[in-house]
Each structure stands twice: as structure tokens, then as C-alpha cells.
Amino acid sequence: MENSTTLTKNKWGFRGNSDLKVEPVTTIRGALTLLMSNLNVSDGRPVIPMSVSEPSAFPCFGTAQVAADAIAEAVRSPEFNGYPPTEGILPARRAVAEYLSEYLPTKLSPDDVFMTLGGHQAGQIILHVLGGSKSNILIPRPYFPYVDVFAQKANLEVRFFNLLPEKNWEVDLDSVIALADKNTVAMFIINPGNPCGNVFTYNHLKKVAETARKLGILVISDEVYGHIVFGENPFVPMGVFASITPIITLGSISKRWMVPGWRIGWLVTHDPDGILKEHGIITSIKQYFNLSSYPPAFIQGALPHILAETKDDFFSKTLDIIKESAISCYEGIKDVPGLTCPTRPQGSMCVMVKLDISVFEDIKDDLDFCLKLAKEESVIILPGVSVGLCNWLRVTFAIDPLYLKDGIKRLKSFCVRHSKRA
Numbered sequence: 001m002e003n004s005t006t007l008t009k010n011k012w013g014f015r016g017n018s019d020l021k022v023e024p025v026t027t028i029r030g031a032l033t034l035l036m037s038n039l040n041v042s043d044g045r046p047v048i049p050m051s052v053s054e055p056s057a058f059p060c061f062g063t064a065q066v067a068a069d070a071i072a073e074a075v076r077s078p079e080f081n082g083y084p085p086t087e088g089i090l091p092a093r094r095a096v097a098e099y100l101s102e103y104l105p106t107k108l109s110p111d112d113v114f115m116t117l118g119g120h121q122a123g124q125i126i127l128h129v130l131g132g133s134k135s136n137i138l139i140p141r142p143y144f145p146y147v148d149v150f151a152q153k154a155n156l157e158v159r160f161f162n163l164l165p166e167k168n169w170e171v172d173l174d175s176v177i178a179l180a181d182k183n184t185v186a187m188f189i190i191n192p193g194n195p196c197g198n199v200f201t202y203n204h205l206k207k208v209a210e211t212a213r214k215l216g217i218l219v220i221s222d223e224v225y226g227h228i229v230f231g232e233n234p235f236v237p238m239g240v241f242a243s244i245t246p247i248i249t250l251g252s253i254s255k256r257w258m259v260p261g262w263r264i265g266w267l268v269t270h271d272p273d274g275i276l277k278e279h280g281i282i283t284s285i286k287q288y289f290n291l292s293s294y295p296p297a298f299i300q301g302a303l304p305h306i307l308a309e310t311k312d313d314f315f316s317k318t319l320d321i322i323k324e325s326a327i328s329c330y331e332g333i334k335d336v337p338g339l340t341c342p343t344r345p346q347g348s349m350c351v352m353v354k355l356d357i358s359v360f361e362d363i364k365d366d367l368d369f370c371l372k373l374a375k376e377e378s379v380i381i382l383p384g385v386s387v388g389l390c391n392w393l394r395v396t397f398a399i400d401p402l403y404l405k406d407g408i409k410r411l412k413s414f415c416v417r418h419s420k421r422a
């Protein structure tokens, strides 16, 4: 018999896949772990999380009662105990097609809809489907960090185009044209915007579609924040422009219903001219699903009720709180030395704030700023480097308004304390 000493001396032949390693600050979770480990545990004040768009942590952002009831009922039903079909159960796919078609010129069919484990998996799937040794994809900077990491892991070369802060974070279409070549497969947009809190206009989205058509590429639109808009621009789904160029949209109930933990979303193909089909994209999506996991049957079973029966007053109540928070964040940051918000947030749950490092005495860059802020004020804000823009911050305002006020106050005293003396 071997004893434990010989066991520990053994040279084992296995180890984790080094390809899975990413720099901590290049994912939101990695950056948060770093910031949380820097908190001062003896600070008696509550930690203010202005870093993740997860309002479900606050009682004022509870989900709709009908949504919770639909889940409970689906769990009790024997109908949803088995494996669902890989692409999703038909009533759920039909419900999503109907929910989205309300805002589209042509009606979607359930066959256009694939049920996924949130918007996150929908993005992962389409990036894998498009991956290939020579292909490249155009991604906005600043970005939502999962997009570039998944694209790289899917063997797609990532090329970044800029979003323009002085133009309300519109896509720099000239840089899109300059970056594209014959191996470009798609451009990726996020609307309403994370991390910028912008909402693209109808005219701008039309230009995006026309540019993609000229380049012969498809547009992937992450619309996980669909309908979370509170400024002058209405939410226009990208599918509206599917007759110009093929479109794939990603969505979920995570943000609008404040239930990111339920893990249900969708990948939708808008392909009226059959271009995606002709080029094997639909087949590849189905092949991916044959290998992958999918949302639990009972959550899919509840989805038709959730989408059809949630009343407008739930949405308007939550939107009112988010809007109030967005305004108080924007106004509050105006008097913080060293920080500027180039545009008033119009949608989603966060906004980009520019850091003027020269104002501060002893702060090196955005990451240093966020680490010191966590330690000294127990306020967690995501450094811009995590979303591709150094010396910016991504501030999440969708938290309880009282916490937000406190957070902005602490942020201000931090910035005043670290400013160079006049």
C-alpha cells in the first residue's frame, strides 16, 4: 500500500488547460475579484457595488409577481421534467418570436429562435459558429468584456472599431470600413449600450446595416438591454434592418425582468433572404446546439407566460427607478474633480466616465484609482481597462438610489482627497 507521502511525491500527468487563462482585469468577474480582495475589512460601512449590472440584489428591483408565479407553476407541472429539445421547446420559441415581432416589419417564425442559457451563451454560440482559422470580427471599443474573449477563444481575429464619445458613442463607421477585409465575417454591436449607456438612433442603425451590406458581413446585435431606455432615443431592434443585411440578435430576460440568475435567453436569426441559411450558418448553429447545454425545461415552460403576461406597470416602475438613478449619477459626477461624463446615459444600467489622471496627486491610472477607491471608501467601480479604455471608469447606476447617493458622495470625497492642491 502506498502512503500519503508517496502520493504527494508522485508526478501526476494532468493539469488545467492553459488556454483558459485570461488576465484578471480582462473579465468583469476577474476585475471584481481583484477589487473585492482590496476592500478594507474594518470599514464598517456597507460596500457600494457600482460595478455590476445586477439590480436584483436590491429589494426595490424585485421581479414581476407573474414571472415568479409562472416559474412555480412550471416546476409543479410534470410536463417539464424531461430533456427539452436541443434548440428549445416550441412554445418558448414561439413566444420569443411573438415578443420580438411586435417591433419588427416582418414576423419572425419560431424556427428563427434558439433558446440559450442567457444572452451570454447566445453570444458564445454565434462567435463559435463564425470562428475559423482566417476569419476576423469587428468589435466595438469600449466593449462588454465577454465578446472579445469568446471571439479569441473561438479562433476569430478580433479587430476593434471605436465608439465616439463626442457623438453619443455612435459607431465610427469609417474605422469599420478601414478595418474590414475579405476575411471579415461580422460586426458586433450592443444596443442599448453596455458599457456606455447610449441608445443608437434609427438612422444610425440603418447606416450600420448599409455599411455591413457594402462589406458583405452580418451584424450581431446584443440587445440584452432591449427596452431599458429612458432618454430621447427609442429602442430600435436591429432586426428592423434585416432586409439590408443579415442580422443575428441576442437577448434575454435577465435585465428587463431583473432575473439574471434564471439563465434564459435567445439567439435569433433575421434572415428574410435566406443568406444565413445558404451560407451554412443555421446548420452550424444547430450542430453547436447538439453538443451544448440549454436552459432548464421548466424555465422554458414558464417563458411564454412571463413574456405575455408581465404588465407595463412593472416595466415602468423599474424604469422610473433606473432613470432617477441615471440622472442622479450623471448630475452627481458633474461636481467630482477629475471625472467627466461625456454623455448623459439614455439606456442600459451603466455609463462611461472619463478620468483626468493629471488632477490627482498619487493615482497612476484607472486600475490604481479603482483599487484605492475600494480600499478607502468601500466603493466598487469597474476600471475602464476592463472594457478596453484606459483611464476611464464604467459606473453602474442601477442600484438602490440611496446607496447610489452614498456611493457618489464617497467617490467625491475620495477624488477631493487625492487631488493636487491648487
Ligand SMILES: *Cc1c(COP(=O)(O)O)cnc(C)c1O
Residues within 6 Å of the ligand: 053, 117, 118, 119, 120, 121, 144, 190, 194, 222, 224, 225, 251, 252, 253, 254, 255, 260, 264, 265
Ligand atoms: C448582462 C449582459 C449580458 C449577459 O446576459 P445574460 O442574459 O445574463 O447572460 C450580455 N450582454 C450584455 C451587454 C450584458 O450587459
